[in-house]
Amino acid sequence: MTEQDMLDVALKEARRGYEEGGVPVGAALFDEDGSLLGKGRNRRVQDNDPSVHGETDAFRKAGRQTNYRNKTLVTTLAPCWYCSGLIRQFNIGTVVVGESRNFSGHLEWLREAGVNVIELNDERCIELMADFIERRPDIWNEDIGECPGHNS
Numbered sequence: 118m119t120e121q122d123m124l125d126v127a128l129k130e131a132r133r134g135y136e137e138g139g140v141p142v143g144a145a146l147f148d149e150d151g152s153l154l155g156k157g158r159n160r161r162v163q164d165n166d167p168s169v170h171g172e173t174d175a176f177r178k179a180g181r182q183t184n185y186r187n188k189t190l191v192t193t194l195a196p197c198w199y200c201s202g203l204i205r206q207f208n209i210g211t212v213v214v215g216e217s218r219n220f221s222g223h224l225e226w227l228r229e230a231g232v233n234v235i236e237l238n239d240e241r242c243i244e245l246m247a248d249f250i251e252r253r254p255d256i257w258n259e260d261i262g263e264c265p266g267h268n269s
Contacts, residue, residue: 118151120213123191124237126156127215130171131193131245134158140260141249142171144192146179146209154188155179162256172200176207186210193242195222197261205230215242219250220261 123145130143140159148154157174161167172192182188185207195217196204204212204227211233217224224234250257 118147120191120235120237123147123151123189123213124193124215124239124242126153127171127175127191127193128239128241128245130156130158130175131242134160134163134171135245135249137163139163140256141245142192142194144171144175144190146175147189147191149187149189154182159260161260168199170197170200172196173203176203189213191215193239194246195220195224195236196227198223201227204232211235213237215239216246218243219246 126145127143130145131141134143135141139162142159145156146154155175155178157171157178159171160169160174172190175190188209189211190204190209191213193215195214196212201223209232212227213235214224215237216239217236218238227234
């Protein structure tokens with residue numbers, strides 16, 4: 118399975134989330150042979166649960182693994198701090214990123230930890246997220262912690 122094939126799984130999840138009214142971020146976790154372990158999407162809006170990001174949903178659905186260093190996490194958008202922390206906590210070896218133009222995430226922080234980060238700059242991912250940000254800036258800003266009156 119190629120990186121593009123793996124991204125297609127995540128992108129299908131992102132589109133599904135978008136159709137459900139949620140943030141269009143999809144992800145999937147694969148083993149070293151390219152077998153799908155789990156897939157998911159950002160369901161913060163749908164489930165009223167701020168912890169259900171695309172990466173965490175895929176990670177949870179994959180179930181327990183004895184080793185994550187030989188796993189590949191594919192995500193349609195560069196991971197936020199929360200999801201980047203998950204990647205580092207469990208030493209996921211490779212992260213394939215559909216796009217980082219709409220949100221740059223924390224890719225250098227992952228690289229510094231020895232994660233193999235592969236950026237695909239996929240136009241489908243870029244367009245889907247740009248469309249969502251334009252249509253639903255309120256939900257997007259909530260998702261990235263930029264709510265009005267938010268003090269950090």
